[in-house]
Amino acid sequence: MLLALLLDPIWRAVVWIAMLAWMGATCVTNARRCGRTHCRYTGPFFLLMGGLVTAHITGLLPLGSEPWLVLVILTAGGDALIWWSSERVYGTYSRRG
Secondary structure (H helix, E strand, C coil), X not given: CCHHHHCCHHHHHHHHHHHHHHHHHHHXXXXXXXXXXXXXXHHHHHHHHHHHHHHHHCCCCCCCCCHHHHHHHXXXXXXXXXXXXXXXXXXXXXXXX
C-alpha cells in the first residue's frame, strides 16, 4: 500500500481498496477460524477504511490538501490502536461475539 502512494491517485485508490478489502476479509475469516481478538475488530475497520478510500476517490469525502496522508494516518494509527487495545482488554485469543 505504501508503494502505491507513488502511483496516480486513481491507481493508488484501486490498490488501496483491493488491499483493504483483502485484509478486512482475511481478518474476519481469521477471527472466526481461530478467535484472534484483534481480527474481530480490525477486519471491519479495514473494510470501513476501504469504503472511506472509495468515498474520497469518488469525490464524496473531501479530506483537505493532503488526503492520502490523512488516510495513511487513519489506517495505520487505527489498526495499531485497535490491535493493541483489543488484545490488552480481551487477551490475544477470545471467543467474544
